[in-house]
Amino acid sequence: MARNMSPDEYQELGRRYYKLKQYDKAVEAFTQGIEAFPTVSLYDHRAATYDKLEDFNAAIKDGRDMIRLDKKNVKGYLRTASVLEKIKKPETALGIYKYGMKNVPVGENNFELLQQLHNKLTRKLSPAQAIDPFTVLPIELAEMVLEYISFRHMVNCMRVSRGWRDYLSQRPKLWLHLDLSGARKPVPRSFVNMAFKRSESRMTRVTVHRFEHMDMLKNLAKAAKHLTELEFISVPHTMSSTLVDIVKSGPSLRKFVVHPEITLNTATTIVSNRPGFEQVTLNGVKFSNYQAVWQGPFPDMKTFTMQLVDSMSAYQISLTDLLSQAPSLESITLSNLSNLNEPMGWPEDLAQLPPLTSIVLKRVFCTFIPVLPPTLQKLVIEHNGMRLLDGIKASLLRARVPELTHLTLSGFSALSADRLDEFLDSCVVEGSVLELRDAKPLKYLTIRGLLRNGDGDTGLFKGPGSLLGRSPRILTRALETLDIATMPCNDDEIEHLLTYETGxxxxxxxxxxxxxxxxxxxxxxxxxxxxxxxxxxxxxxxxxxxxxxxxxxxxxxxxxxxxxxxxxxxxx
Structure with a gap:
């Protein structure tokens, strides 16, 4: 065969062999043409020849090479998909058709054929008759599936068909939590009323957002005898008295969360009118010329969170009164507080403290670490940057926290390795300083802000006087999370950190x-x-x-x- 033949001549020679059913010679001619100058047409003819030889893998490879050579040419998609269908791979063929419809211009020759073959294969792969899953799944299993979707998506599912609407509306378990947090427009009264009926008056949780009819919520709280959780993401306007009325109407309420701003007076009134609360979260308490009066007792309260909009004195909050009336309190979170060491700001006697396991104090101003109970497991103090005075030593020694495993301190200065060691590993008992034994090691530690001692910079891990290397409770195998962002740390410090065995x-x-x-x-x-x-x-x-x-x-x-x-x- 002459070496100076053109690709067209190789193609014509291969076609002659193909008509004579001499497929091996046809493949050889097309291959020589591709080696001289590859074209889509040469690949197409060779793929057709491989198809006759039943070498389907080679035919598919040539079809894919056609697509790579020219994505806008429909031949590559048609050839590849037809061979894939022949070898019983219809899903892959359908993918080739879809890919071709994305790349081939609509006005291109044979685009309609590509589209027709795609639609035909789609119909072939589709089931003969669609089956509603709710008609074949057991009720218990269907309810388990629906528990994984949000309330808003469940409501959208009711628009799928009349059957879905009837099915979902007749499942009271799906309506026990009225969650309006995903509402994009004002929610009408009729929707809330219908949701309450669908729950068969057994609603347990309500999350309010974009709902203006507070009078209806009052009636709902009274009628829903099992309502235990109430959360307000938004309210139409300042309606302090209405919030109090709603709380009074819910005899079974155990959890109350309000994100909009309310006054301190409203906050205390709400809590005092429902002594059975177990969890209270107030995320926007505003300043008022009023000293809080907590009318307890609150025997069931376990979690209390109060985020103050404006900085307020701890004296104004009357924390001592609150803590002394909540004997079961386990977790307290406060923000934007000042003067924690003042009378009525924080109890000075351990006997006045409940068995707290978590104390979170954010954006606070204090000159002493407050008295901490020995049950404490988590402590977060984000200070406003005040330099701790000499009295810090006495307050640290007063602390006895053998159960502490989560510690976050930020914004302090003049906190040395000695002070941190005294806080974690010592305590004063009857006027004597004793070392804590069998104290739990820390699992989570956050230290932020530039901490210095009287002699200059304190290393983090380097040297016997290092800030985090002295206490035996810090750099242990129990330590899982360490946050030292903004601290004076470099490669040398990291190298010393790695000399300790941590987890x-x-x-x-x-x-x-x-x-x-x-x-x-x-x-x-x-x-x-x-x-x-x-x-x-x-x-x-x-x-x-x-x-x-x-x-x-x-x-x-x-x-x-x-x-x-x-x-x-x-x-x-």
Whole structure:
């Protein structure tokens, strides 16, 4: 065969062999033409020849090569899909048809044929008759499935068909939680009324949003004898008296959450009128010229959260009164408080404290650590940046927290390794300083803010006087999460951290002076590590260390904030 033949001549020669059913010679001719100059037509003819030889894999390969050569040419899609259908792979063929309809111009020759074949195969793969799943699934199983979708999506499902609407409306269990949090428009009275009827008056939870008819909620709270949880995401306007009336009307209420702003007077009135509350969350309490009066007792209260809009004195809140009347209180969260050490601000006697396991104090101003119960397991203090006075030593020594496993301290200065060690490992008993024995090691630790001692900078892990290396409760195998963002930390400190045996799964090193070397050291020497957060670390200037840690199976967040004249960079 002459070497100077053109692709068209090779194609014509192959076609002659094909007509004579000499398929091997046809394949050879088409192959030589492709080697000289590949075209869609040559691949198409060779694929047809392979089809005759029943070499379907080779035919499919040529069809895919046609698509890669020219995505807008319909021949490659038709050839590939037809062979796939022949070898009983209709789902894959349907995917080829779909891909072709995305790439081939509508006005192209044979586009309609491509569309017809796609529709024909779709009908073939579709079941002969659609089956409503609710007609074949047991009721118990269907209800379990529906529990995984939101209330808003369940309401949307009622628009699918009359059968779905009737089915869902007749399942009282699905209407026990009236959740309006996903409402995009004002909710009419008729919807709430119908939802209550569908629950057969057994509604247990109500989440209110975009609903203006507070009088109806009052009636609902009275009629729903099993209503235990009530949450307000929004209210139409200031309706303090109405909220109080709604609470009074619900004899079984145990959990109350309100996100809109209310006055301190309203807050205390709400809590005092329902002493059976177990959980109270007030996320927007406003300042008022009023000293709180908690009219208890509150024997069942276990969780209390109060986020103050404006800074208020702890004296005004009368925390001592509240805590002394809640003997079962386990968790308390307060924000925007000042003067925690004043009388009535926080109990000065352990006997006045309930058995708290969690204390969260955010954006607070205090000169002493408040008295802490020995039952405490979680402590969060986010200080407003006040320098702790010399009296801090006495308040730290007063603390006896052997059960503490979660600790967050931020915004403090003048907190040294000695002070932290005294807080975690010592206590005063009858005027004598004793070491705590059998105290639980920390599992979660967050230390933020520049902490200094009287002699200058305190190392985090380096040296016998290091801030986190002195206490035997910190750097242990029990430690799972460590957050030292904004602290004076560098590669040298990380190297010393790795000399301790810890069980770290997550570490936050944001806004520190580490480099990529720290990421590699952590990835190599901490087999339990799953997450590294290193945002806004100016000395990390490449991706190599990030990719190295990710190859070890570690998720790395390394973002650089926007700077003047520069773009935001996201390394991982």
């Amino acid at each position: 770290l799964t997550s570490i936050d090193l944001s806004c520190t002076n580490i480099t990529g070397a720290s990421l590699k050291m952590l990835a190599d020497k901490l087999p339990t590590l799953k997450t590294i957060k290193a945002d806004n670390c100016p000395k990390i200037n490449g991706r190599d260390a990030i990719h190295y840690a990710e190859r070890k199976g570690i998720s790395v967040s390394c973002q650089m904030g926007e700077q003047k004249g520069s773009r935001r960079i996201r390394y991982a």
